[in-house]
Amino acid sequence: xxxSIQAWKDWFDEDAPEEALLPDSYGNSLDTFxxxxxxxxxxxxxxxxxAKMYVAEALGKEVSxxxxxxxxxxxxxxxxxxxxx
Numbered sequence: 001x002x003x004s005i006q007a008w009k010d011w012f013d014e015d016a017p018e019e020a021l022l023p024d025s026y027g028n029s030l031d032t033f034x035x036x037x038x039x040x041x042x043x044x045x046x047x048x049x050x051a052k053m054y055v056a057e058a059l060g061k062e063v064s065x066x067x068x069x070x071x072x073x074x075x076x077x078x079x080x081x082x083x084x085x
Contacts, residue, residue, distance in 0.1 A: 017043050018050035032057045 007023030014020045018039050021027040030038065032054050039050040 012042060016046065016049065018046050018053060 003024055011017050011020055011023050018035070022030065022035065022038070026038075036047075036050050036054045040047050
């Protein structure tokens with residue numbers, strides 16, 4: 001696998017890197033959760049949009065729609081845990 005510094009810089013400089021294809025064939029090899037981790041580590045300001053994409057894929061469009069109703073002012077990341085009762 002080749003590594004292109006310029007391709008990664010171009011991806012990082014995108015307005016919405018979470019929507020752009022990842023360089024160096026990573027777009028084909030990373031699932032949405034791993035892409036979420038990558039976006040979180042490189043572009044923390046894009047975490048919320050990427051988290052919304054992950055929630056929509058993992059839990060379905062209905063949960064994503066409910067999340068949209070929270071609005072842009074509430075920066076809330078919901079975590080679901082299997083708890084002990």
